[in-house]
Amino acid sequence: MTAAHAGGCRCGAVRFEASAEPHHVSYCHCGDCRRASGAPVSAFVGFMAGQVAFTGKALKMFENGAVTRSFCGICGSPIAYVDERLEDDIYFMLGAMDVPADFPPTHHAYVSEQLPFLTIADALPRHLKTSVPRPASEQRPDGTQS
Numbered sequence: 001m002t003a004a005h006a007g008g009c010r011c012g013a014v015r016f017e018a019s020a021e022p023h024h025v026s027y028c029h030c031g032d033c034r035r036a037s038g039a040p041v042s043a044f045v046g047f048m049a050g051q052v053a054f055t056g057k058a059l060k061m062f063e064n065g066a067v068t069r070s071f072c073g074i075c076g077s078p079i080a081y082v083d084e085r086l087e088d089d090i091y092f093m094l095g096a097m098d099v100p101a102d103f104p105p106t107h108h109a110y111v112s113e114q115l116p117f118l119t120i121a122d123a124l125p126r127h128l129k130t131s132v133p134r135p136a137s138e139q140r141p142d143g144t145q146s
Contacts, residue, residue: 005047007079007097009072013058014079016092020051024091025103026131027120030110036069037078040118043094045103046132049082052090086132107131 005022008015024046033042060073070079080092094100107124108114109131 005045005097005099005102007092008056009058009075009077009079009096011058011072011075011077012056013074014054014056014070014072014077016052016054016079016096018047018052018092020048022047022103024089024132025094025105027105027108027124028110028131029108029112029114029118031113032064032067033110034113034115036081037093040115041120043103043105044081044091045094045097046089046091049088049090089132 004017004019006015006017022045024044026044026046028042028044034040036042058073059070059079062069062071066084067081068084069081071077072079077096078093079096080090082090094103094105097103105124108120108126110129111126112128
């Protein structure tokens with residue numbers, strides 16, 4: 001039996017639980033994630049959307065192109081994003097997980113946008129652009145091609 005993976009926002013008004021193992025764990029260096037998180041790099045844990053349940057009534061959404069990011073409407077903590085081109089997936093901020101140490105990233109995405117002063121010394125695969133295949137002709141929220 002698969003153990004549940006849970007997480008939530010800083011104030012506790014938004015909680016979520018995934019009933020299966022993640023299918024994707026990665027760093028993202030893109031400018032859109034950087035602006036959304038306020039951090040020089042983001043890390044995400046991806047699950048199948050149908051295997052996730054939310055509780056609480058404070059979850060808010062912000063749509064930007066094909067991507068919708070969720071956050072707590074009370075404390076502002078970023079929670080997750082969904083991409084309409086990846087309709088079955090949801091990607092939670094690694095820091096929103098209750099036990100983030102259980103989800104070591106397995107690769108880096110958008111290293112072409114990595115900040116020049118940021119060095120993460122690991123041997124993980126690095127992708128110049130996305131690490132999750134999307135339709136080739138689609139644009140990211142910042143207007144660049146995926």
